[in-house]
Amino acid sequence: MFKTFIEPFRHPYPKLDVAKGNAERDAQAERAMAQEKQRRGGHGGSRGMPGPKIRAKNWSGTLGRIWQYLSVHRARLGAVLLMVVFSSALALLGPYMVGMAVDHYLEGGGGSWGLFLLGLLAVYAGSSLTTWLQNIWMIEIAQETVYRMRSELFAQLHKLPIPFYGKRQQGDIMSRLTNDMDNVSSTLNSSAIQIFSSVLTLLGTLGVMLYLSPLLTLLTFLVVPLMLAGMRWITKRTGPLYRKRQQDLGSLNGYIEETLSGQRIIKAFSQEQRVLRNFRERNEAILSSGFWAQTISGFIPKLMNGLNNLSFAMVAGIGAILAIRGHGAVTIGVIIVFVEYARQFTRPLNDLANQWNTLLSAIAGAERVFEVLDEQVEASDEAEAVELDSVHGAVAFSGIAFSYGEDDKGNTLEDISFAAKPGELIALVGPTGAGKTTLIQLLSRFYEPSRGTITIDGRDTRTIRRESLRSHMAFVLQDSFLFQGTVRENIRYGRLDATDAEVEEAAKLANAHSFIVRLPGGYDKVLDVGGGGISQGQRQLLGIARAILANPSILVLDEATSSIDTVTEIKIQEGLHRLMQGRTSFVIAHRLNTIRMADKIIVLKEGRLIEQGPHEELLSQRGFYHSLYHGGLMEE
Known part of the structure; x- marks a missing residue:
């Protein structure tokens, strides 16, 4: 008995034996949770790890910093x-x-x-x-x-x-x-x-x-x-x-x-x-x-x-x-x-x-x-980095390689090169994990490529201030996050100085106006954190309205219509088409009626660009895109 009592003093972290559930079902749920986390904005399911272990530091150093x-x-x-x-x-x-x-x-x-x-x-x-x-x-x-x-x-x-x-x-x-x-x-x-x-x-x-x-x-x-x-x-x-x-x-x-x-x-x-x-x-x-x-x-x-x-x-x-x-x-x-x-x-x-x-x-x-x-903050802009007054929208990826971390085997992207002319619609297609979202994150400088350059209007993005670069871009992601506040305030997040009339016009272009006016309070309805109280599709429509209001030079749609039914998607195509006129647009989508509109389709597989060109041209090549199309991986 005495030995049992003193054991915690010798080993103060007793191990806990917790019964395991059905392994197959647990593993299936883990994969679903990882996919859900990725859908909510993470770059990979495997990266949602617990916080790092605490390492004891020098007490005098910690107290010294408090004294500062x-x-x-x-x-x-x-x-x-x-x-x-x-x-x-x-x-x-x-x-x-x-x-x-x-x-x-x-x-x-x-x-x-x-x-x-x-x-x-x-x-x-x-x-x-x-x-x-x-x-x-x-x-x-x-x-x-x-x-x-x-x-x-x-x-x-x-x-x-x-x-x-x-x-x-x-x-x-x-x-x-x-x-x-x-x-x-x-x-x-x-x-x-x-x-x-x-x-x-x-x-x-x-x-x-x-x-x-x-x-x-x-x-x-x-x-x-x-x-x-x-x-x-x-x-x-x-x-x-x-x-x-x-x-x-x-x-x-x-x-x-x-x-x-x-x-x-x-x-x-x-x-x-x-x-x-x-x-x-x-x-x-x-x-x-x-x-x-x-x-x-x-x-x-x-x-x-x-x-x-x-x-x-x-x-x-x-x-x-x-x-x-x-x-x-x-x-x-x-x-x-x-x-x-x-x-x-x-x-x-x-x-x-x-x-x-x-x-x-x-x-x-x-x-x-x-x-x-003490964490390393986002790398500062170069001293000679400039502000962009205007952007025409010519985008070029040249020899891009990228890996998420030193522990990853190989690069997530390898030798990616393609160009988008001003006003073109570029569709990125490929299996899950091919690197589509990663390309967009590199374009917006959420990450920096380990090799190669990305240029906008002939200027390396690393020589452009991040805030300036992102101010000329608008994003509609897979899951449009909404803040606690009114519907009007959430749309206005795209451009804070927008008038009420401009907010409502953006909502009409996104086909969101009709459901907004039916809400209790209309545009002044207060939403919960994350958009609780409205459907996922309606949240996505508000995200599209927010992007329209931002009036960007470069538009990014990352599975933007994934939560919208086909009928609603058809209704907003006209508004999106008007929005994309004169703007360079990058679309990550699986639906064929979205991809058909593209001026150029970039086909990715395992981090490599294997095909590029218009829809009909890629089909005639009878390559990987042809397999995706006829394999039913793209929805009508």
Whole structure:
């Protein structure tokens, strides 16, 4: 039994045995979830991995970086520290006054007890006031510091390249912005000032105790090595547990976000029980790391209280013996002061031990925040990068090669070369994973090619500022994301200065006006996050209206009509045809009635361009496109 009890102290991460479900059905659901994730904007199902493991960093380095944020408030921090000094000094003065008054009374001295009580009242009132001021000021500093850190973290998230989001769960990223930041906030609010106050109290108490009686001071100090040894043994085990708890919490948040987004797939494949088992596994991981962190760290106050009582007994007992025997330096008043100071001496140690747990959690959270802040941001535009006043739309891919990462075997794209004249409609076709969406992401500079060049109007896209380049492009993706707000605001996202009349005209061109006016509130209907309350096809129509309103020089339709029925698609073809007039358009589609309109069809297979040309010409070649067409992989 004893061995079972101490096992977590030796191995603080007990493994959890979670029953597996039907393997074939689980694998099928996993593939469906991956396809759903890819449909929702990821570049590949296999890249939706949990957040990276937390690596412990140098504590002094992490604390140093926190100090860089705090140092902006040096003047107010100075005032806080001054209040801490005053409150600590007044807290020491009260017991000293009581002890000296007792000795004075026992020695037969007179004096006004009323004056003494007023003085004692002033001391404790001053201590309370200075404590209140230091807490108020420190809370203000802490909140402003965390506000700045949170703002920088949120801004950093918008500077990071698309690959960062492809390799991390959104829930884990959100956990860093909320839970981890809250840990830092709570520590700065209370723990930081408490630690400094405890240190000052320790030093002040030690000084006065040595002045009154070195012998009794030595007795008090006998328990300190035991305290330090116990704290070291405990915190050595709680530190990794607190870091793992933060990691487990980020993983759980990521899984929750993923399952909420994939509810349709989960229900379609009847995977509710499997999801619950996986959730239980992650939840039990937090239960395990959190339970043992709190349990082991909970020994600290117990240890401190026990040693505190031991110190109190030694000081009171031996001090009383010395006072009875007439030891000149030890009096009843000195014993009273020492008993109180002994408690004041061990209480800061106890506070330090308790705050140490909070500090461990805050450092773990700060490490995760700084990990994101230290991520390589999207490469800056070249110094000579230019703004584009206008774009005619001549696009050329020359010898393009690209891979998503060093671990990938081979390139996702290899030796891609083709050109689009201004105003041409280019259709990209090929099996799933052929590289169609990747080409578009390279064109918009979400990724940079590892080899080759992409030019617009003869200018290398790497010499064009990203913001300027993307301002001349409009996208309608497989899943048009809608923000929380009105229908009008979501369409206006394509061009913020558009008038209401222009918004409605764009909706008419996209064939969205008729269903919008039937909504409760019409254009002023408030949509939930993601467009909840309207169908997937209607969300897609709003995405097309948004692109029309942007009035781009280059239009990208990535399976833009995949969620629209054939009848509706036919109705919007005229509007899209008018929109594409004079604009270079890239369309990723499987439906034949979309591909037939193309001036040029680019056929991709396994990352290589194998055929290009108009529809009839490619059919006459009886190649891979001919096989796709007659194999039924393109819809009528």
